[in-house]
Amino acid sequence: MASAEPLPSSLSVSPHLQLKAQLFPAEPIPFQAGIYLGIPELGKLLLMDSSDLVQSALNARTQAYAPYSRFQVGAALLTKSGAIVPGANLENASYGLTICAERAAVGNAIVAGHRDFLAIAVASETGVTPCGACRQVLHEFAPNLTVYCADTRGSVIKTSLERLLPDSFGARDLEG
């Protein structure tokens, strides 16, 4: 470490919210308590409370356009660089054109220049997991993604894309 310069207690990494950060803790913290981030620009290892990601998904859910199903879903993708990118479901009168929150978040992230993802939080009234289409789209960029599924009563489950999409199909399967 270059100097004893203190790391700010709060580091702004996203226009959408503040990322709580601290030096890699001397005291062990249960893995479930947070997500470890390598921030190359700082040369330090940061810890983000996973509840920040979940809260971002809950916030995104309030922006959902779901007049037909009335099932609002929000998502928040955590990028390797520490940014959090939101998405919400977007329905259409032609039902088949509906876009899920997870895929909306992926689209938002890609167009903003992010392609490496560590985790996604998905927020809905009942805490659903991503649908099959979204699992496949997430796998394209992040086969090892951590997935948090939150309901609106405060329950969160933590799982992984590996568990949600076993025996997956990906780019490697197109290689001869």
Ligand SMILES: [Zn+2]
């Ligand atoms: Zn979906």
